[in-house]
Amino acid sequence: RYVLDFLEADFTFVDETLARHYGIAGVEGPGFQRVSLQGTHRRGVLTHASVLTLTSNPTRTSPVKRGKWVLENLLGVPPPLPPPNVPAIDESPEAAKASSLRQKMEIHRGNPTCASCHRIMDPIGFSLENFVLVGRWRTRDGNASIDATSQLFDGTPLDGPASLRKALLARSDVFARTATEKLMSYGTGRALTY
16 A cells, blocks of 8 residues: 555544444444545544544643654654753643633743744644544534644644645655654664664
8 A cells, every 4th residue: 555545544444333433334343344434534544543542641632742743653753852840731620621721732832941842743733632532523622612723833734634634745755754764663673773
């Protein structure tokens, strides 16, 4: 198969349980079946529940983890390490009632120390915010509507997973190189270095 199918495949394989999780009708039984993703918000590995769960926190989504995962695993560009003593996002029950996760992150990003890393990762993660921490589609985060709009560091506008996929496909050479490096590292059991 073409390597870009990892990003743009309009099909997946599900059993009855996973199909129900994804909201795909007509799948019965424990065996995995190829199904079309036409008419859904899903395409490729980026919208698999496994990836979306892996890149979430235990109780909520994480635009930071999702953005970092895309940078490292799809574009081969790890973000810079956070500076020491960076304050965490306020997770108290009071703060959770006061605003959406995005609003809390924008306040956090207002700190210049935090902004240097977050301006790279957060836009990618915001474009995936319609997916809950286990990968189901949603339009609201509590009382707030999901705002999946953002802008990549190079000015590319994003407004959800489809636009993120298009932005990644526009960098298909970078993705192909990264996929090759990841597969070679897996196959040889060691990191690739000069």
